[in-house]
Amino acid sequence: MFTRRCIWVNGPVIVGAGPSGLAVGACLKNRGVPFVVLERADCIASLWQKRTYDRLKLHLPKQFCQLPYFPFPDDFPEYPTKYQFINYLESYAKHFDINPNFNETVQSAKYDETFGLWRVKTISASGLIPVEIEYICRWLAVATGENAEKVVPEFEGLTDFGGPVAHACDYKSGKSYCGERVLVVGCGNSGMEVSLDLCNHNAKPSMVVRSSVHVLPREVFGKSTFEFAVSMMKWLPLWLVDKLLLIFAYLILGNTEKYGLKRPCLGPLELKNTAGKTPVLDIGALRKIKSGKIKIVPGIKKFSRGKVELLNGQTLEIDSVILATGYRSNVPSWLKTYAITCVRNLRTVVTTLQVLFLIYSKIKILINVCNYLQENELFSNDGVPKNPFPNGWKGSGGLYAVGFTRRGLSGASLDAISVAHDIAHAWKDETKQTKKSFAARHRRCISHF
Numbered sequence: 188m189f190t191r192r193c194i195w196v197n198g199p200v201i202v203g204a205g206p207s208g209l210a211v212g213a214c215l216k217n218r219g220v221p222f223v224v225l226e227r228a229d230c231i232a233s234l235w236q237k238r239t240y241d242r243l244k245l246h247l248p249k250q251f252c253q254l255p256y257f258p259f260p261d262d263f264p265e266y267p268t269k270y271q272f273i274n275y276l277e278s279y280a281k282h283f284d285i286n287p288n289f290n291e292t293v294q295s296a297k298y299d300e301t302f303g304l305w306r307v308k309t310i311s312a313s314g315l316i317p318v319e320i321e322y323i324c325r326w327l328a329v330a331t332g333e334n335a336e337k338v339v340p341e342f343e344g345l346t347d348f349g350g351p352v353a354h355a356c357d358y359k360s361g362k363s364y365c366g367e368r369v370l371v372v373g374c375g376n377s378g379m380e381v382s383l384d385l386c387n388h389n390a391k392p393s394m395v396v397r398s399s400v401h402v403l404p405r406e407v408f409g410k411s412t413f414e415f416a417v418s419m420m421k422w423l424p425l426w427l428v429d430k431l432l433l434i435f436a437y438l439i440l441g442n443t444e445k446y447g448l449k450r451p452c453l454g455p456l457e458l459k460n461t462a463g464k465t466p467v468l469d470i471g472a473l474r475k476i477k478s479g480k481i482k483i484v485p486g487i488k489k490f491s492r493g494k495v496e497l498l499n500g501q502t503l504e505i506d507s508v509i510l511a512t513g514y515r516s517n518v519p520s521w522l523k524t525y526a527i528t529c530v531r532n533l534r535t536v537v538t539t540l541q542v543l544f545l546i547y548s549k550i551k552i553l554i555n556v557c558n559y560l561q562e563n564e565l566f567s568n569d570g571v572p573k574n575p576f577p578n579g580w581k582g583s584g585g586l587y588a589v590g591f592t593r594r595g596l597s598g599a600s601l602d603a604i605s606v607a608h609d610i611a612h613a614w615k616d617e618t619k620q621t622k623k624s625f626a627a628r629h630r631r632c633i634s635h636f
């Protein structure tokens with residue numbers, strides 16, 4: 188049973204209370220614009236508080252990770268721990284007096300063309316009875332993140348495996364894996380750091396590398412590699428910076444291909460920009476790989492009871508599996524376009540015709556048209572903005588994206604400043620016009636229907 192409520196918001200609705208949502212909230216506060224933040228979890232920065240392992244530290248230096256208008260404390264180390272970062276975010280929310288509505292999951296957000304308003308529906312699980320709430324607003328800032336949902340690939344036979352299978356987002360420490368043979372699937376920063384942590388707790392990790400990966404040292408000549416790359420980008424083209432990074436990586440780490448870590452054809456920064464694939468910034472896993480403490484294995488063929496068969500025909504006996512297989516955005520599941528229903532129907536008809544008449548090539552064009560129409564005009568079907576950085580933060584009808592730049596926390600901060608600036612201008616214009624007639628309603632941020 189649901190209770191229903193409808194709330195008018197005089198200002199933007201921000202979806203997500205992670206660093207991006209907090210940053211845009213802070214920038215709006217600075218400009219005197221009221222807003223509401225909706226968060227599905229019961230705390231701010233739920234990714235950091237609930238879905239990361241104990242030993243996690245920021246892997247970019249602190250100056251690239253602080254949010255607008257509130258620097259990290261002076262005594263923070265170069266690479267703050269996750270607990271320091273969480274404390275900072277708590278202080279940030281307190282400093283700017285940001286009070287998200289917790290336990291409220293956005294189910295859908297639709298643009299009502301007739302009124303030029305957003306209708307954002309949530310289910311609030313705070314009380315004993317779930318409450319369905321509809322927020323109505325002029326502006327919608329999407330800050331649900333690039334890592335909103337875990338990616339869990341399907342593997343043949345995994346259900347017969349019998350041992351524990353966890354995603355990296357549920358991994359806390361290697362303590363409970365002591366002495367175990369663990370298969371870590373994936374070799375991004377999560378796979379590498381989970382494998383390292385397992386080693387440090389006397390477990391025996393084998394890490395699956397199915398394709399390729401760029402491993403870079405976290406520091407070159409005592410300076411952060413990231414900072415070094417950022418400085419070089421001011422003077423040199425990206426391809427040259429990539430070449431230099433790879434030369435330094437070779438000089439410092441040696442030939443990583445020798446250990447089964449094939450490098451991608453594209454350079455590390457180009458790959459990050461085009462495919463969003465983050466290079467691994469090594470904090471010690473490579474040493475364990477070189478010493479054989481972390482075994483590198485190829486792609487998976489199938490699982491069976493207590494075993495995994497690999498693509499090279501080798502079979503390993505394993506006790507547990509950790510899927511460090513990454514994350515994805517959840518925007519397509521709740522952000523609707525007005526055309527979505529009719530386009531879906533059209534798509535079904537077209538697919539049926541395709542099956543009936545087998546005239547594939549002509550129909551394929553129509554299917555592509557349907558896919559295009561089904562997409563939101565700001566976000567692609569993958570749930571990230573279609574336009575690359577720095578042009579992916581603004582859509583039409585008052586829609587904004589914060590924190591989808593593939594540039595981590597520094598990208599989120601830049602988005603937040605641009606979005607708040609834009610909304611503040613529009614908000615001030617609109618409130619000026621409506622001030623007299625709606626004076627009473629606008630005195631408070633929210634008024635209930």
Ligand SMILES: Cc1cc2nc3c(=O)[nH]c(=O)nc-3n(C[C@H](O)[C@H](O)[C@H](O)COP(=O)(O)OP(=O)(O)OC[C@H]3O[C@@H](n4cnc5c(N)ncnc54)[C@H](O)[C@@H]3O)c2cc1C
Nearest residue numbers: 203205206207227233234245246292293331332590595596
């Ligand atoms: C393990 C890990 C380490 C990282 N380390 C770094 C680093 O060192 N430096 C760096 O620059 N970047 C780093 N990143 C990148 C990372 O994306 C950012 O650090 C940051 O958390 C992104 O902030 P965000 O607010 O955009 O997303 P998130 O932190 O994911 O916050 C989004 C929030 O939206 C909420 N939400 C999602 N869907 C809904 C919904 N439907 N309704 C309501 N609420 C919803 C979520 O619960 C969440 O609280 C790291 C990422 C990971 C996974």
Ligand SMILES: NC(=O)C1=CN([C@@H]2O[C@H](COP(=O)(O)OP(=O)(O)OC[C@H]3O[C@@H](n4cnc5c(N)ncnc54)[C@H](OP(=O)(O)O)[C@@H]3O)[C@@H](O)[C@H]2O)C=CC1
Nearest residue numbers: 244245246340373374375376377378397398465511512513
């Ligand atoms: N200290 C820090 O600050 C940390 C930061 N992070 C950040 O969090 C984000 C997410 O990182 P991460 O969780 O590592 O995810 P990534 O998306 O970076 O990596 C996913 C890995 O899983 C592999 N994979 C996916 N599906 C399969 C499959 N079916 N079989 C075998 N392998 C598979 C991918 O291989 P393929 O490339 O072949 O697709 C890739 O190696 C990144 O931006 C990262 O930088 C993460 C951990 C620590």
Ligand SMILES: O=C(O)C(=O)Cc1c[nH]c2ccccc12
Nearest residue numbers: 247413459465466593594595596
């Ligand atoms: O850790 C992440 O996910 C980030 O997005 C941080 C980041 C942004 N640009 C980069 C380039 C190289 C390594 C990390 C990052």
